[in-house]
Amino acid sequence: MIKLIAKRFLSALPSLIGVIIVTFVISHSLPGDPAAYFAGPSATAESIAETKARLGLDQPLPVQFVAYVGDLMQGDLGRSFNSGQPVLTDLIRRLPASFELTLYALVFAIVVAVPLGLWAAVNPGSWIDHLCRGTVTAAAAFPSFFTALVLIFVFYYKLGWAPSPIGRLAIYFPLPPTITGFFTIDALIAGDFATARAALGQLILPAISLGLFALAPLARMTRASMIGVLGSDFITTAKAGGLPRRTILWTYGFRNALLPVVNILGMIFSFLLGANVLIEQVFGWPGIGSYAVEAVLTSDYAAIQGFVVMMAILYILLNLGVDILNMIVDPRVRYDD
Amino acid sequence: MTISASIKALSISALIASSAALPAMAQSRNDVIIAVGEQGPNSLDTQTPTSNDYTRMVALQVYDRLVKHGVKTLEDGTQVYDKTVVLPELATSWEVSEDGKELTFHLRDDATFHDGSPVEAKDVEWSFARAVAAGGFPLIQMGAGSMTEADQFEAVDTHTFKIHVPDGNKLALPDLTTPIPIVLNSDLALEHATEDDPWATEWLANNTAGGGAYNVARWTPGNEIVFQRFDDWKNGDLPAMKTVVYRQIASAGTRRALLESGDADVSVGLPPKDFAELGAGDKVKVIGVPKQSAIVNLEMNVTMPPFDNPLVREAMAYAIPYDAIMENAFYGRATPMYGADSTEYDAAWPVPSPYSTDLDKAKALLAEAGYADGFESTIFLDLSRATVREPIALMIQQNLKEIGVDVSIEKVPGSNWFSKMLEKSMPMAVTSFHAWLDWPEYHFYWTYYGANNSVFNVASHVDDALDAQIQKARFETDPDAYESEIKSIIGTVMTELPKIPIAQDYMDVAMQNDIEGYVYWFHTFLDFRTISRAD
Structure with a gap:
C-alpha cells in the first residue's frame, strides 16, 4: 500500500x-x-x-x-496583493469554508440524486424516469449563480425562511473555536447548539445551489449503472431462483450499482470545489472560490498561482484517496506494481 | 491591541488563536452598525503604495489627523463636509504664517493612543515622515500640499508640531484632513521595526497603532472588518455605536436584499438603478450627493487623427445622446454637465458645458473638418465600471452611427485600466476623475495639465498657455484674480475640448430609515464616527 x-x-x-x-x-x-x-x-x-x-x-x-x-x-506561495497576506495563510484560512460548503452540497446531491436514479432505473421508460431526466436536466441547465439568486429571492427575500446570505455565520453568533474548521462541527464539539444551527442555516441555500449542479452526473450514473446491473446474469439467476424482489434490488443490485458511483464521487467533489467560485460570490462566502475570482480580476499573480497549485494538489490527493477506497471496497481492483 | 488575525505564524494553533480572540460583541443590535460593500481593505496601513482604497476607510476610524473639516447641512437635510471650515481633531489650535510657509500646531494635552500612551509631537513627526517615505500614492497625496521631505516636519516640544511648506501651498492645511497624514503611535510601531523595515510596514499592515475613535477588533482579509469603540477617545464626540461591522459581499443583488430585509444597516456601491429604485420606495433611504470635483467624460486622444482636429471634437460633443445617458445609464443618479445656456462659467468645477445633442450640427462640423463620410474609431471603457460605462458607450455608438462615424467598443479589465490610460493609446474613452481636494485648479492639474501629463490626461492634451494659467491659479493669493483665472481655464478646456463633460455622478449610500448622522465626505468613505441609530 x-x-x-x-x-x-x-x-x-x-x-x-x-x-x-x-x-x-x-x-x-x-x-x-x-x-x-x-x-x-x-x-x-x-x-x-x-x-x-x-x-x-x-x-x-x-x-x-x-x-x-x-x-x-520552501512552502512559500508568495504574498497576495489583494489581501496583503501570504497566499498560504489565505488559502488555509479559506479552505475549510469551501470544503464545508462543498461537502454539504455533495451530501445534498447524493441524497437527492441516488434515490432518484435508482427509482428511474427500476422503472425505465415510466413517468418516474422522465421526471428524473427532466429534473436533472433542468438543474444542470440553469447557471448556478442564477439558481442561487433565485433561491435568495424566494426563500430569503420573499418568504424570509432562510437566514441572510451574509457568509458562514450571521453577525451575532460567536465564531466556534477552530478544530476542524467546519463551523457546524466545531460548534457541536464546543456544545454550542445555537451556533451550530445558525451555521447550518447559512449553509442550506448555497449548498442546494451548488448541489443542484452535481445532480445530473450522479443521477445519470446511478441510473445507468443500476440498469446495467439489473440486466446482468447474476440478477437473472437470482430472479430465476425466486428470491424476493427486495433482496434482488437491494442486496444484489444496489450494492453492485453503487461501485461506479463511489468512483466518480471524488471527481464530483473536486468539480464542485471548482464550481464554488460563483456561488461564493453570491452568498458572500469567504472561501477559496471568491478568493480566486478577486485574484483574477486584479491580476494578483501569487494568489492565482497559489490557488491553481493547491487545486492541483487537492485533485491528486482526492484521486489517490478514491483509488485506495476503491481497492478496499472492491477486491477485484488492483493497481499492479 | 488584539488584532485577531495573527497571521504570521502558519500553525493550526495560530488559526485557533485568531478565531478565539473575539471582540466582546455588544449583544444589543442598538449598539452595532452592520455595513456591507463589495470590497474591503487589503491592509490596515494606509501609508503604503500597495494599499487599496479601503485602507483609507480603516485609517479614518482608527487613526486621528491633526485637523478635520466642518460639516454643513444642505437645504434637503443632507449633511456634507464643509471645505471652508477647518476644525480641531488632534490639534486644538494652529497658526499659519502670513506667507503660508509655516504651520504650527498645538496638540491636545490629554490625548492618548489605544494603549494609553500620550500622543506627542514626535509621533506626528514620525508619522508624517513615514507617509512621505512610503512613496507611491501616499507621497503623491502629501505632495498635493507640497509636503515631500521628512525635514519639513519638526517636533518643537512634546505638544507643538511645525510644518515647513517652502512654496506656501494653500492646500497644505486641507491636505492634512485626508486619510494619509495620520498619526501613529511611533513607540509602539518602532518596537516592531527591523533593519530591513525601519517603518514597521510589515507589522502595521496587520496591526494598528492608533489613537482614533475606533480600534480594529477583528479583521479577516477579504471578508470582514470589525471596529470596536475606543472609549477614552478625546479628539471629538464619542461615537454612538460601540461596534461597527463591515462585511464584504461581492454580489450587488445580495447586498440589496440584505438591506431591504433589514439584516444590513448600510450598503455602499450598488448600481445606480438599484439606488434609484430604493430611493423611490420608502423601505430604506438613499442619500446621494454629487461627488465633489468629479466628472464623467468622453475623452478623445488629441494626438490621434481625426481627433487632432478641434472641429471633430466639437462634432462629437454635439453627437452625444446626453439625456438618454442620464436616464438609462445613470438612472438620474448624476447631475447633468451639458446644455449650459451661456459660456459665462462659474468659477467652480465641474460646470455644465454649452453643448447638447444636435446631430445636424455635428454632421455639419464633420463635413467642415473634411470628414463628411465619417470615420472609424474605438471607444474604450473600464470593465470594472461597466454597469454605467457600457450603456454610455453603446448609446454614443448608436448616435455616432447616424452621422456616419463607425465606432467599436472595447472593454478593458479593471486591473489593466490604469496601465491602458498611462499608455495614452486609446482614441476614445469613457473616463472619470474625482479629486479629494475640491479646488478647480487642483482638478485641472491632474486632468489637463500637460507638463506632468498625469495618468488622467488620457487625451494627451498639452497646451503651454493652459499649463501656465493652471500653475498661476494654484498659487494665486488675490481672490478676484483667482476667480477670473479659473473662468478663463474653464473657457479654454470647453473650447479645446479634449474631454467632453457628460455628468457629475453621485456618491450614493442606502441605509435603514433609522440610521442617522451620515455625512458625505470628499473621500466618499463611510465615517462611522458620526453614525447613530434613532431610538
Whole structure:
C-alpha cells in the first residue's frame, strides 16, 4: 500500500510541474499590470517602475520563475496583493469554508440524486424516469449563480425562511473555536447548539445551489449503472431462483450499482470545489472560490498561482484517496506494481 | 491591541488563536452598525503604495489627523463636509504664517493612543515622515500640499508640531484632513521595526497603532472588518455605536436584499438603478450627493487623427445622446454637465458645458473638418465600471452611427485600466476623475495639465498657455484674480475640448430609515464616527 502511494505521488509529479509552469505563464500573460493597478491615481511612469521593483516584477520572467519555484520549495506561495497576506495563510484560512460548503452540497446531491436514479432505473421508460431526466436536466441547465439568486429571492427575500446570505455565520453568533474548521462541527464539539444551527442555516441555500449542479452526473450514473446491473446474469439467476424482489434490488443490485458511483464521487467533489467560485460570490462566502475570482480580476499573480497549485494538489490527493477506497471496497481492483 | 488575525505564524494553533480572540460583541443590535460593500481593505496601513482604497476607510476610524473639516447641512437635510471650515481633531489650535510657509500646531494635552500612551509631537513627526517615505500614492497625496521631505516636519516640544511648506501651498492645511497624514503611535510601531523595515510596514499592515475613535477588533482579509469603540477617545464626540461591522459581499443583488430585509444597516456601491429604485420606495433611504470635483467624460486622444482636429471634437460633443445617458445609464443618479445656456462659467468645477445633442450640427462640423463620410474609431471603457460605462458607450455608438462615424467598443479589465490610460493609446474613452481636494485648479492639474501629463490626461492634451494659467491659479493669493483665472481655464478646456463633460455622478449610500448622522465626505468613505441609530 505504501509503495503504491509513493508510486502514485511520483507519477503525479510531472503533472504538478506542468501545472506550475502553465499557471505561471498564463497568470503573467494576463492583461493587467499589478503595479499600475496599485499605483492607481498616482500612476506615473516612475511610480509604476518603483512599485514594480518593490513587487519584484521588473525582473525578466525566467528570473521571476526561478525565484517563484525556489519559494515554492520552501512552502512559500508568495504574498497576495489583494489581501496583503501570504497566499498560504489565505488559502488555509479559506479552505475549510469551501470544503464545508462543498461537502454539504455533495451530501445534498447524493441524497437527492441516488434515490432518484435508482427509482428511474427500476422503472425505465415510466413517468418516474422522465421526471428524473427532466429534473436533472433542468438543474444542470440553469447557471448556478442564477439558481442561487433565485433561491435568495424566494426563500430569503420573499418568504424570509432562510437566514441572510451574509457568509458562514450571521453577525451575532460567536465564531466556534477552530478544530476542524467546519463551523457546524466545531460548534457541536464546543456544545454550542445555537451556533451550530445558525451555521447550518447559512449553509442550506448555497449548498442546494451548488448541489443542484452535481445532480445530473450522479443521477445519470446511478441510473445507468443500476440498469446495467439489473440486466446482468447474476440478477437473472437470482430472479430465476425466486428470491424476493427486495433482496434482488437491494442486496444484489444496489450494492453492485453503487461501485461506479463511489468512483466518480471524488471527481464530483473536486468539480464542485471548482464550481464554488460563483456561488461564493453570491452568498458572500469567504472561501477559496471568491478568493480566486478577486485574484483574477486584479491580476494578483501569487494568489492565482497559489490557488491553481493547491487545486492541483487537492485533485491528486482526492484521486489517490478514491483509488485506495476503491481497492478496499472492491477486491477485484488492483493497481499492479 | 488584539488584532485577531495573527497571521504570521502558519500553525493550526495560530488559526485557533485568531478565531478565539473575539471582540466582546455588544449583544444589543442598538449598539452595532452592520455595513456591507463589495470590497474591503487589503491592509490596515494606509501609508503604503500597495494599499487599496479601503485602507483609507480603516485609517479614518482608527487613526486621528491633526485637523478635520466642518460639516454643513444642505437645504434637503443632507449633511456634507464643509471645505471652508477647518476644525480641531488632534490639534486644538494652529497658526499659519502670513506667507503660508509655516504651520504650527498645538496638540491636545490629554490625548492618548489605544494603549494609553500620550500622543506627542514626535509621533506626528514620525508619522508624517513615514507617509512621505512610503512613496507611491501616499507621497503623491502629501505632495498635493507640497509636503515631500521628512525635514519639513519638526517636533518643537512634546505638544507643538511645525510644518515647513517652502512654496506656501494653500492646500497644505486641507491636505492634512485626508486619510494619509495620520498619526501613529511611533513607540509602539518602532518596537516592531527591523533593519530591513525601519517603518514597521510589515507589522502595521496587520496591526494598528492608533489613537482614533475606533480600534480594529477583528479583521479577516477579504471578508470582514470589525471596529470596536475606543472609549477614552478625546479628539471629538464619542461615537454612538460601540461596534461597527463591515462585511464584504461581492454580489450587488445580495447586498440589496440584505438591506431591504433589514439584516444590513448600510450598503455602499450598488448600481445606480438599484439606488434609484430604493430611493423611490420608502423601505430604506438613499442619500446621494454629487461627488465633489468629479466628472464623467468622453475623452478623445488629441494626438490621434481625426481627433487632432478641434472641429471633430466639437462634432462629437454635439453627437452625444446626453439625456438618454442620464436616464438609462445613470438612472438620474448624476447631475447633468451639458446644455449650459451661456459660456459665462462659474468659477467652480465641474460646470455644465454649452453643448447638447444636435446631430445636424455635428454632421455639419464633420463635413467642415473634411470628414463628411465619417470615420472609424474605438471607444474604450473600464470593465470594472461597466454597469454605467457600457450603456454610455453603446448609446454614443448608436448616435455616432447616424452621422456616419463607425465606432467599436472595447472593454478593458479593471486591473489593466490604469496601465491602458498611462499608455495614452486609446482614441476614445469613457473616463472619470474625482479629486479629494475640491479646488478647480487642483482638478485641472491632474486632468489637463500637460507638463506632468498625469495618468488622467488620457487625451494627451498639452497646451503651454493652459499649463501656465493652471500653475498661476494654484498659487494665486488675490481672490478676484483667482476667480477670473479659473473662468478663463474653464473657457479654454470647453473650447479645446479634449474631454467632453457628460455628468457629475453621485456618491450614493442606502441605509435603514433609522440610521442617522451620515455625512458625505470628499473621500466618499463611510465615517462611522458620526453614525447613530434613532431610538
